[in-house]
Amino acid sequence: xxxxxxxxxxxxxxxxxxxxxxxxxxxxxxxxxxxxxxxxxxxxxxxxxxxxxxxxxxxxxxxxxxxxxxxxxxxxxxxxxxxxxxxxxxxxxxxxxxxxxxxxxxxxxxxxxxxxxxxxxxxxxxxxxxxxxxxxxxxxxxxxxxxxxxxxxxxxxxxxxxxxxxxxxxxxxxxxxxxxxxxxxxxxxxxxxxxxxxxxxxxxxxxxxxxxxxxxxxxxxxxxxxxxxxxxxxxxxxxxxxxxxxxxxxxxxxxxxxxxxxxxxxxxxxxxxxxxxxxxxxxxxxxxxxxxxxxxxxxxxxxxxxxxxxxxxxxxxxxxxxxxxxxxxxxxxxxxxxxxxxxxxxxxxxxxxxxxxxxxxxxxxxxxxxxxxxxxxxxxxxxxx
DNA sequence: CGCACCGGGTTCTGCCATCTGC
DNA sequence: GCAGATGGCAGAACCCGGTGCG
Numbered sequence: 001x002x003x004x005x006x007x008x009x010x011x012x013x014x015x016x017x018x019x020x021x022x023x024x025x026x027x028x029x030x031x032x033x034x035x036x037x038x039x040x041x042x043x044x045x046x047x048x049x050x051x052x053x054x055x056x057x058x059x060x061x062x063x064x065x066x067x068x069x070x071x072x073x074x075x076x077x078x079x080x081x082x083x084x085x086x087x088x089x090x091x092x093x094x095x096x097x098x099x100x101x102x103x104x105x106x107x108x109x110x111x112x113x114x115x116x117x118x119x120x121x122x123x124x125x126x127x128x129x130x131x132x133x134x135x136x137x138x139x140x141x142x143x144x145x146x147x148x149x150x151x152x153x154x155x156x157x158x159x160x161x162x163x164x165x166x167x168x169x170x171x172x173x174x175x176x177x178x179x180x181x182x183x184x185x186x187x188x189x190x191x192x193x194x195x196x197x198x199x200x201x202x203x204x205x206x207x208x209x210x211x212x213x214x215x216x217x218x219x220x221x222x223x224x225x226x227x228x229x230x231x232x233x234x235x236x237x238x239x240x241x242x243x244x245x246x247x248x249x250x251x252x253x254x255x256x257x258x259x260x261x262x263x264x265x266x267x268x269x270x271x272x273x274x275x276x277x278x279x280x281x282x283x284x285x286x287x288x289x290x291x292x293x294x295x296x297x298x299x300x301x302x303x304x305x306x307x308x309x310x311x312x313x314x315x316x317x318x319x320x321x322x323x324x325x326x327x328x329x330x331x332x333x334x335x336x337x338x339x340x341x342x343x344x345x346x347x348x349x350x351x352x353x354x355x356x357x358x359x360x361x362x363x364x365x366x367x368x369x370x371x372x373x374x375x376x377x378x379x380x381x382x383x384x385x
Numbered sequence: 386c387g388c389a390c391c392g393g394g395t396t397c398t399g400c401c402a403t404c405t406g407c
Numbered sequence: 408g409c410a411g412a413t414g415g416c417a418g419a420a421c422c423c424g425g426t427g428c429g
Contacts, residue, residue: 082410083410189413191413232416271417337422374387
């Protein structure tokens with residue numbers, strides 16, 4: 001905790017709201033600077049697609065002027081377009097002040113119209129809370145552009161504040177928090193209760209598996225899998241059960257896997273996990289492997305379950321086609337990390353220089369491009385001699 | 386120097402369903 | 408019966424380099 005000077009202040013958050021000078025002129029919920037609104041009354045000529053009843057005409061005008069995709073907005077949250085009081089100008093000015101372009105602002109409102117129902121005070125406060133984790137406004141603008149919903153979906157700043165405090169209390173440091181908010185911003189608009197549920201669930205899993213430090217276990221999983229808190233406990237639970245029932249691991253193995261390299265597996269969709277596990281099983285058995293091989297393979301290289309069955313098959317096939325033995329792949333599964341294209345290309349290059357996989361193994365495939373090219377050069381040079 | 390081992394970085398929204406409160 | 412708030416879902420790998428050892 002001592003390493004969190006910036007976040008510390010956050011816990012006692014009472015930040016003076018720095019209002020932009022222009023926003024002073026804009027009441028929290030303005031009726032716009034435009035003339036009073038007429039509510040439009042479906043006065044369409046027959047034949048035209050009928051616009052939904054009682055949309056707010058001047059709001060529509062405003063949005064159009066701002067470059068908002070009204071059709072999209074209507075599709076997303078039709079109710080917003082019917083509201084008499086909205087704050088699109090204020091929101092736009094606010095975002096502009098943070099460095100968002102017109103285009104970004106229009107994109108945000110098109111994708112999450114409810115944004116225009118937020119008051120300046122609310123936005124200032126929320127921005128301030130996020131700003132305690134992010135370094136720059138520009139970074140935050142890029143997140144909002146990427147995922148407007150994450151920032152705007154909840155109107156509960158108190159909940160956001162509690163979430164941040166909760167995550168800190170788990171022992172996540174400021175770097176973890178930054179990665180978490182940058183990568184999975186939705187985590188922060190979850191209800192505190194939902195986040196707590198997931199953490200408690202993870203702690204329970206640890207205890208069930210005979211672990212002695214549930215808090216550490218949960219923390220490990222979160223910092224290894226930044227998406228975990230936006231998954232449902234049902235999904236995570238089902239995945240753990242699938243692994244448990246399909247593979248005969250000891251509790252210790254399971255515990256180590258889940259908080260280690262296997263943490264990412266937890267957010268696979270349930271069907272995908274089952275499908276991949278089954279097709280992997282079938283593929284291995286068809287290649288003469290045993291159950292023990294399968295289990296060892298997944299322990300050594302859990303991410304293999306992330307690879308779709310078609311991709312995996314093509315990777316294996318192109319390796320086997322070059323005379324590489326399944327046993328070698330089982331021993332060095334990490335070569336499957338690389339794209340089929342990459343593997344194919346490298347195999348071709350190696351063939352050219354007469355590389356003998358039986359003799360020298362397949363480790364050479366598991367290296368960065370730089371290293372691989374250097375290796376290839378050495379091989380070619382020794383061939384020329 | 387060359388190699389094997391190991392871990393880390395990047396990455397993830399946009400939609401629908403369901404509740405709740407007015 | 409509405410709009411707002413919130414939960415949940417599908418989608419599906421690849422690459423790089425530090426380090427320690429012989």
